[in-house]
Amino acid sequence: MNLRLDHLLDDLRANAADILKAIDADPLLSKRQSGELVLANASGALFTPQTAHQLFAKGLVYRRDPFELVSLPLVKIYNLGEKNVSAADLAGIAAGPGNARLHFLHKLDGTLIQRFQHRGRVYFTTRGMIEGGPCYGTQDEDAPARTRNFDFLGTARRLAARKYPALVEPRPEFENLTLVFEFIHPETRVITNYGDREDLVLHACFDKVDYRYRTFAELKELAAAHALAHVEEFAPAGHTLGEQIESLLASIAGTDQEGTVITIEHDHRVVYRVKVKGPDYLRVLKLVVTCTYDRTVEMFDAHPDWTGWADLETHLRSLGREQVPEEVLGFYREHYDTFAAYLANCEQLRVWAAKVGAEVRRAAETEAGTGNDRLLRKCFAARAVAFPNRALLFTAFDGRLDLKAVREFARTPDEARAALARV
Known part of the structure; x- marks a missing residue:
């Protein structure tokens, strides 16, 4: 492909409608619409441009009917x-x-x-x-x-x-x-x-x-x-x-x-x-790519004796500056803070489910009496469905309510926040 900007822009000026039609029809490009305006960008399926029109789709904005260029960033x-x-x-x-x-x-x-x-x-x-x-x-x-x-x-x-x-x-x-x-x-x-x-x-x-x-x-x-x-x-x-x-x-x-x-x-x-x-930027970038929230969680789950950031920081520093330079350490801290907030929300959910589950069970026991576990569960279920996050209440009823069970119910920080907002 010709990568000269002046040549590419001359082509875009002369053949704008055809190029914009190709962009509009390209399944490898994502489109976002705001009124009559359409923004085109590479989708996750397009690693690098394969055809000339894809070179322009880096946030390009256009109109349809007729096709017209509105804005071109880079x-x-x-x-x-x-x-x-x-x-x-x-x-x-x-x-x-x-x-x-x-x-x-x-x-x-x-x-x-x-x-x-x-x-x-x-x-x-x-x-x-x-x-x-x-x-x-x-x-x-x-x-x-x-x-x-x-x-x-x-x-x-x-x-x-x-x-x-x-x-x-x-x-x-x-x-x-x-x-x-x-x-x-x-x-x-x-x-x-x-x-x-x-x-x-x-x-x-x-x-x-x-x-x-x-x-x-x-x-x-x-x-x-x-x-x-x-x-x-x-x-x-x-x-x-x-x-x-x-x-x-x-x-x-x-x-x-x-x-x-x-x-x-x-x-x-x-x-x-x-x-x-720069080579140092690329080295850090490569390390940051592997410095993810999921990896941070995996490390914590693999070390149940860890109690906080100090344990993770000590472990990371022990790997050496080549593996974890100071710049990357800060990103791990951000992931840890997100994980710590997630665990705190999960603990609040556990406390809530234990309290509400116990109250619902007492009411169900009053209705079902003793010696009939099947009826007790039925009475519990009839009351539990009126509450949010009822799956946690059933987990409490079965005696399996712990932090691990809550994390299985709310697997991400967003899910935990949403569940907590419902109570």
Whole structure:
């Protein structure tokens, strides 16, 4: 596939209806609708784009009847080395005709948010969610699983209203522009630790009139005009692109910074983007992928003598920094806190079921008398069905009510919270 942005966007301009029809009909792409607007993104079944139209489906928004492009955040960006793209290839593109420029932009480790306006209304979306659309499934493919209940769009809009009010109202100067931000929030941290920072950082702008991405210089001008935060760029040393990449990677070695997006511009157009990720970031990312809530629970269940976080932390530290670096330890703590809250809710359910079950049994015994277990169970059942979580009451009746039984009844933190809310 041709990965040159200028060529892809020229094709999209010339063949928009056909490309959007292909996106609309593609079963490997998920669609979320908000009124007449449709947001398209890769589904879980699509690991990497297989056809050219799938390169655009990274949060693209369009209309049907007739097919029309409304907003385009980012076209698929590959990592250096993928699709046989080498530093030498990039150097060749950067040396192309025209006023060529090359930027090493910071690759921020947050969540993509696009902002556009349509028919007098401002919309915010992630790659997978659009305001006014259904709220289920993954909001962003890069967001960690623990954030599945986080309100990305609502939080981003409130943050914009507080820090960058120009973004929440339709403005003539933003017409036909897609503003692409990296949303940073302490509750949605992936790998890089930004502390308590909450921000929307502008890092791209698609111009639907010219079917091009604004250059970095234009991006900075737009940000300055509206007091927006914008992405910064590295200035790596070196005479060749390869030397500059090596210099940049050396400068972020030992940190949790993700890396860079190398952006090549010819005249007033962005013609190529490619990601370069730092080895330390990739190492931690690989470890974080295995640092899951389920794995944390499995470790606790395998060590019934553990009583709290201190036991888990001691075990993890004993594995060594290569297996569990300090950055990953924090993610385990988040999973532990979730598990501890789940256990506390399960214990509350157990206490409730024991108390109510005993009361229902006494009433049933009064009605059934003694010596007839079958009648006693029937009388108990007639009363228990009036209560929520009645399966726990029957477990109490059978003398099997313990924390393990409650965890079998409410297997996840969400199920435990829901069950507790019913009592």
